[in-house]
C-alpha cells in the first residue's frame with residue numbers, strides 16, 4: 001500500500017544492551033558473528049528500522065519478513081531475529097541471525113528486555129471490547145490529567161505521550177512499537193497509560209511482555225468475522241485479557257451476556273459495572289440527562305459511594321464508557337472522592353475524543369456529527385442518541401469497509417434505514433473490493449428493512465455529505481458514521497487524503513451554516 005510513512009514514538013535516549021546478553025537471556029541460537037554488537041531498538045518492519053535495531057523477520061500474509069533482511073541491514077539493523085525458515089531466507093543478507101521457533105511469540109519479551117520496560121513501569125490500563133475502547137482510553141487519559149497525573153495513551157486514533165501525539169496505524173501497536181512507546185513515556189515521566197487492546201492484538205502477541213494493572217471490558221457485538229470463525233472465537237480472544245498472565249485486576253461491563261461470561265470465566269479479581277437497573281453489578285451508572293452537548297450521569301458503587309458528573313459527548317454509551325474509566329481508576333487505587341472533586345472543579349469530564357460522535361456544526365443550521373461507528377451495534381446506539389436529542393429529521397451518511405467482515409453489511413444497512421428518516425450510502429474504504437458491490441449490500445439491507453425508505457446512493461463521500469446536508473434544515477441532524485478521526489480514504493492500495501471532519505466543516509460553510 002502507498003501512503004504516508006508510518007510514524008512511531010521511540011525513546012529519544014535509548015540505552016544499548018549487548019546482543020550476546022539477549023541471546024543468553026532468551027536461549028537463542030546465534031548464527032554469525034555477534035561479538036561486541038550492541039542493540040538499541042527493535043523493529044518488525046523495514047519501514048521503521050533505525051540504526052542499532054534488531055530486525056524481526058516473521059512470516060506474513062504476503063511474504064516472510066526475513067526476505068527483507070538486506071533492506072533492514074541497509075537501514076542500519078545489526079541482526080535479524082527470525083525462525084528457522086527465515087534464517088535460511090536471510091542467509092545471504094550479511095546480517096547475523098538469532099533463531100527461535102516463533103519470532104512473533106518471542107517479540108514481546110525481547111522488546112521488553114531491549115527497552116527495559118519492566119523497570120519502573122507506569123500503571124497500565126488495558127481496554128477491550130467491540131465498541132468504546134478508544135473512548136474509554138481517552139476518558140482515562142483525560143481524568144488522569146484532571147487529577148494532575150502525567151498520562152499517555154495508545155488508541156486507534158493516536159498514540160499520546162503527555163502532550164505529544166502521533167497518528168496510529170493499528171489499533172494496538174505491534175509489540176516492538178508498544179514497548180518503544182512505553183520507554184518513550186518513561187523518559188517523559190508518564191505515570192499512567194491507557195492501552196486500547198484489540199482481539200487481534202491478543203491473538204497476535206502484540207501485548208506480550210506486559211502485565212496490565214487493570215483491564216476493562218466494554219461490550220461485544222458483531223464485528224471482525226473475517227478474522228474469527230465465529231463470535232465465540234472472537235469472544236475467546238478477548239477473554240484472554242482477563243487472565244493472570246495478561247492482567248492483575250479487571251472491571252467488566254456486564255450489560256450483555258458476554259460481559260457476564262467474562263466476569264464468570266476470568267481468573268483474576270473482577271469488579272462489575274452495569275448501565276441502568278436491570279442487571280446486578282457492584283457499580284451502576286444511571287443516565288440523568290442526555291443533550292446534544294453532554295450526557296449527565298450518576299455512578300454508584302459499594303459502601304454508598306456515589307459521584308454525579310457529566311461528559312461532553314452524546315449518548316448513554318458515553319456515560320457507560322466514562323463510568324468504566326472511573327471504576328478502572330478507582331480499582332487502580334485512586335479515591336472516588338478525589339475524582340469527584342477534580343471533576344466538580346472543572347464542571348465535568350474535560351475530554352476531547354477525535355471523531356467519536358464529534359459535533360462539528362456551529363450554533364446555526366442542522367447538527368452534524370462525525371462518528372467512527374462501523375458496526376451494527378455502534379449504528380444502533382448512535383442513531384438512538386441522535387434521535388433523542390433531535391426535534392426534526394435524522395439523516396445518516398455511511399459506507400462500509402472493503403476487505404473486512406462482509407457479513408455485517410446488511411445489518412448495518414437495516415439499522416440505518418430503521419433509525420433514520422433518510423439514508424445516503426457512500427464509499428468508505430473500498431480497498432481492493434468493487435465499491436459498487438459494497439454499496440449494493442448496504443442498500444439491499446436497507447431496502448429489506450424499510451421497503452419504502454428514502455435512500456440515496458452517492459459514491460463520492462464529499463458529494464454524499466453535501467447531498468445529506470442539502471436535505472437537512474434547522475432542527476435536523478446529520479450523522480456521518482465511519483470516518484471518525486481518519487484523514488484518508490483507502491482505494492486499491494492507495495491512501496487518498498480525505499478528512500470527513502474538515503470536508504464537513506467546509507460544506508457547512510459553503511451552505512452558509514457556519
Ligand SMILES: CC(=O)N[C@H]1[C@@H](OP(=O)(O)OP(=O)(O)OC[C@H]2O[C@@H](n3ccc(=O)[nH]c3=O)[C@H](O)[C@@H]2O)O[C@H](CO)[C@@H](O)[C@@H]1O[C@H](C)C(=O)N[C@@H](C)C(=O)N[C@H](CCC(=O)O)C(=O)O
Nearest residue numbers: 044045046059060061062063064065068170171172198200
Ligand atoms: C492481516 C494482518 O494482520 N496483517 C498484519 C501483518 O501483515 P502481513 O501479514 O500482511 O505482512 P506481509 O506484508 O506479509 O509482510 C511480512 C512481514 O514483513 C515485513 N515487511 C514487509 C514488506 C517490507 O517491505 N518490509 C517489511 O519489513 C512486515 O512488516 C511483516 O512483518 O503483519 C504486520 C506487521 O508484522 C501487521 O502490521 C499487519 O496488520 C495489518 C496492517 C492489519 O490490518 N491488521 C488488522 C487485522 C488488525 O490488526 N486490526 C485490529 C483492529 C481492531 C479493531 O479496530 O477493533 C488492530 O488492532 O488494528
Ligand SMILES: Nc1ncnc2c1ncn2[C@@H]1O[C@H](COP(=O)(O)OP(=O)(O)OP(=O)(O)O)[C@@H](O)[C@H]1O
Nearest residue numbers: 130131132133134135156317356371372373378382
Ligand atoms: N460503549 C459503547 N457501546 C456501543 N457503541 C459505542 C460505545 N462507545 C462508542 N460506541 C460507538 O462506537 C464507535 C467507535 O467508538 P470507539 O472508537 O470508542 O470504539 P473502539 O472500540 O475503539 O472501536 P475501534 O476499535 O474500531 O477503534 C463510536 O464512534 C460510537 O459510534
